[in-house]
Amino acid sequence: xxxxxxPDQPPVPDRQPPSDRPAxxxxxxxxDRQPPSDRPxxxxxxxxxxxxSRTDGPTPDDRAGTSTETGTEPGTETSTETSTExxxxxxxxxxxxxLPERRIILDALRTETVGGVLLLLAxxxxxxxxxxxxxxxxxxxxxxxxxxxxxxLDLTVEAWAADGxxxxxxxxxxxxxxxxxxxxxxxxxxxxxxxxxAAVSGVILPAVIFALVNLAPGGHPGGWAIPTAxxxxxxxxxxxVVGSQLPSALRAFLLxxxxxxxxxxxxxxxxxxxxxxxxxxxxxxxxxxxxxWLLHRREVHGWYVYVPLALVIWALMHESGVHxxxxxxxxxxxxxxxxxxxxEHSPGEHVEHLVRPLSAGVAVxxxxxxxAGVPVSGEALAVVFTHATPxxxxxxxxVGKSVGVFGGTWLAARYTRAQLNPQLxxxxxxxxxxxxxxxxxxxxxxxxxxxxxxxxLAEQAKEAVLTGSVLCAVFATVLLKLRTRxxxxxxxxxxxDTDHDGIPxxxxxxx
Numbered sequence: 096x097x098x099x100x101x102p103d104q105p106p107v108p109d110r111q112p113p114s115d116r117p118a119x120x121x122x123x124x125x126x127d128r129q130p131p132s133d134r135p136x137x138x139x140x141x142x143x144x145x146x147x148s149r150t151d152g153p154t155p156d157d158r159a160g161t162s163t164e165t166g167t168e169p170g171t172e173t174s175t176e177t178s179t180e181x182x183x184x185x186x187x188x189x190x191x192x193x194l195p196e197r198r199i200i201l202d203a204l205r206t207e208t209v210g211g212v213l214l215l216l217a218x219x220x221x222x223x224x225x226x227x228x229x230x231x232x233x234x235x236x237x238x239x240x241x242x243x244x245x246x247x248l249d250l251t252v253e254a255w256a257a258d259g260x261x262x263x264x265x266x267x268x269x270x271x272x273x274x275x276x277x278x279x280x281x282x283x284x285x286x287x288x289x290x291x292x293a294a295v296s297g298v299i300l301p302a303v304i305f306a307l308v309n310l311a312p313g314g315h316p317g318g319w320a321i322p323t324a325x326x327x328x329x330x331x332x333x334x335x336v337v338g339s340q341l342p343s344a345l346r347a348f349l350l351x352x353x354x355x356x357x358x359x360x361x362x363x364x365x366x367x368x369x370x371x372x373x374x375x376x377x378x379x380x381x382x383x384x385x386x387x388w389l390l391h392r393r394e395v396h397g398w399y400v401y402v403p404l405a406l407v408i409w410a411l412m413h414e415s416g417v418h419x420x421x422x423x424x425x426x427x428x429x430x431x432x433x434x435x436x437x438x439e440h441s442p443g444e445h446v447e448h449l450v451r452p453l454s455a456g457v458a459v460x461x462x463x464x465x466x467a468g469v470p471v472s473g474e475a476l477a478v479v480f481t482h483a484t485p486x487x488x489x490x491x492x493x494v495g496k497s498v499g500v501f502g503g504t505w506l507a508a509r510y511t512r513a514q515l516n517p518q519l520x521x522x523x524x525x526x527x528x529x530x531x532x533x534x535x536x537x538x539x540x541x542x543x544x545x546x547x548x549x550x551x552l553a554e555q556a557k558e559a560v561l562t563g564s565v566l567c568a569v570f571a572t573v574l575l576k577l578r579t580r581x582x583x584x585x586x587x588x589x590x591x592d593t594d595h596d597g598i599p600x601x602x603x604x605x606x
Contacts, residue, residue: 188289188513189344189524191589194602196279199444200347207350210455211332214535217460218467218561225468232468246376246414256465257540260458262409262423264536267454268357269427270447277433280351289507290348294355296503297531298323301495308487315484318545320367321556322491322563324360324537327353328459329564330530337572340579340586344516345527352500352531360537364418368544372416380411380422388429391442418544459536466539469557476562478555485559488538492563493570496532501525518585526574532567534560 225232240255241248250258281287301322309316327350334341387404405426412422432443440448469475479485504524508515515521542556575582592599 187516188508189342189348189516189519191344191601194598197343197347199274200350201343202448206451206455207328208331208335210452210459211328211330212335213456213460214326214328214463215332217463218535221464221466221468222471222561224464226471229470236465236468246410248410248413253465253543256462257543258413258419259409260462261536261540262420263450263454263458264423264462265357265361265420266423266427267447267451268354268361269424270430270432270443270450271354271427272358272424273428273430273443274432274447275351275354280347281355285511288511289504289513290351291355292507293500293503293528294352294359296506297325297352297356297496297500297528298359300499300502301491304495305487305491308490309483311483313483314487315546315552318484318488318542318552318556320360320363321538321541321545321560322488322495322534323356323363324534324541325353325356325496325531326533326535326537326564328455329533329535329568333530333533333568333571334575337575340583341575342519342582342585342589345519345523349527349530356531357537360541361421361424364541364544365421368541369417373414376411377415377417380408380415380417383408383411384422384425384429387426391429391431420540462536463539466543467535467557467561469554469561471558475558479559479562482555484552485555485562488542488556488559489563489566492532492534492538492560493566496534497525497529497567497570499528500531501528504528522574523578526571526578529567529571529574533564533571535564538564 221232236251236253238252239249240252241250243249275281280290302319305319305322306316308314309318330349330353331346334346383404387401387408390400390404405422408426409419409422413419427443430441430443430446432441434441479489501521501524505521507513515524538560539557542553542560546553546556589601590599591601
């Protein structure tokens with residue numbers, strides 16, 4: 096009890112000990128304790144007001160995140176970062192995409208999905224044609240077209256498909272690379288670390304598995320690069336059939352992974368499958384690339400300028416001994432892919448929008464038609480599982496790609512600040528990694544480059560590519576179907592637009 100005050104002094108109220116009296120900083124809303132009622136505190140109301148004022152979708156800062164919410168219900172904000180200690184934040188992996196990036200990626204995915212379906216149909220047509228009418232298929236694919244002088248362009252139909260049509264595919268890949276490095280997931284080291292680590296791991300492990308299988312006598316280690324590639328169009332074609340409601344973050348990660356994978360494949364082709372370089376032709380091709388860049392930099396417009404120049408650059412690159420698809424990549428990466436004031440789209444995005452349908456809808460399916468026609472029989476399937484080269488290719492795709500991509504993703508997330516979106520699980524990442532084992536277009540191309548003088552061995556490698564890709568597609572289908580209901584809920588929350596303003600509601604929520 097307090098001592099009674101003196102008569103001439105006003106009474107002094109009893110004071111509680113500091114440990115019994117709630118401190119100013121211990122009020123509800125300032126720590127982990129929740130207020131006894133559901134009424135928001137002043138700080139909560141201020142936070143909600145700040146959030147509700149952002150109705151244009153997340154900015155790059157929003158994506159970096161300042162919120163600490165990690166709800167697990169569909170529709171919860173997923174592009175935030177979770178604070179673990181003062182001054183440090185954890186980046187959310189597979190979170191909600193920024194709205195502008197989401198629109199670009201979804202537009203690309205729609206085109207690639209249609210192209211993937213056409214690719215599947217072309218592959219089936221090639222298999223039927225080659226097995227029902229093998230003589231007809233061989234006569235068409237081996238027919239020679241083109242002038243022999245001065246640049247030795249008298250190529251077979253199969254070679255034109257591999258060197259010519261795929262140059263269009265790699266041109267689009269070059270634009271994608273430039274866009275990813277300037278405004279996409281690869282623009283900052285912290286954001287790029289995860290997909291780059293996943294892609295590199297998904298290249299190294301298949302190559303190691305192939306090399307180990309082919310160490311024995313009779314093996315052919317020279318085909319180590321065949322199972323290292325991912326075919327994004329084929330994978331998206333599978334998704335169009337079995338996973339059309341997959342969240343956009345998973346699709347975007349697969350697309351970014353494939354872009355990095357394409358870059359690695361390009362480097363492999365340029366470094367390991369180039370021989371007998373003619374420096375005069377290579378020098379003229381590089382001079383053409385410089386002219387291409389100068390015209391683009393000076394904003395010279397007109398397809399009638401760039402298309403003939405591109406054809407000359409491609410022909411000279413082909414003559415030089417460097418694989419001609421490298422010319423397509425180089426020209427794609429020379430385009431400007433960032434917008435300037437007053438521009439709605441960059442020149443690179445505009446060209447990509449025009450050329451991508453040609454690549455996905457014509458070039459890649461035609462390549463598949465003239466490259467995927469291999470014998471299908473019990474004997475051919477037995478060879479895949481009993482001979483070192485095709486077995487190494489098949490195991491590299493099914494085991495190496497799946498485990499490599501998943502392991503690289505997990506390790507990168509484990510040893511960085513990345514935190515998996517709580518609405519998804521590592522099982523979802525593994526299903527996506529299994530899809531990465533679908534290596535079709537580039538794997539078929541490398542099969543021809545790895546064994547140019549052994550047609551039978553190249554055919555076996557192609558059979559293994561088809562077998563491994565089909566197995567990966569089946570495994571991924573099973574894994575994705577187990578989560579169909581959950582994906583549908585996330586997809587609906589992500590795409591609901593009740594006010595029909597073109598901006599999904601999830602980007603306009605106050606919390």
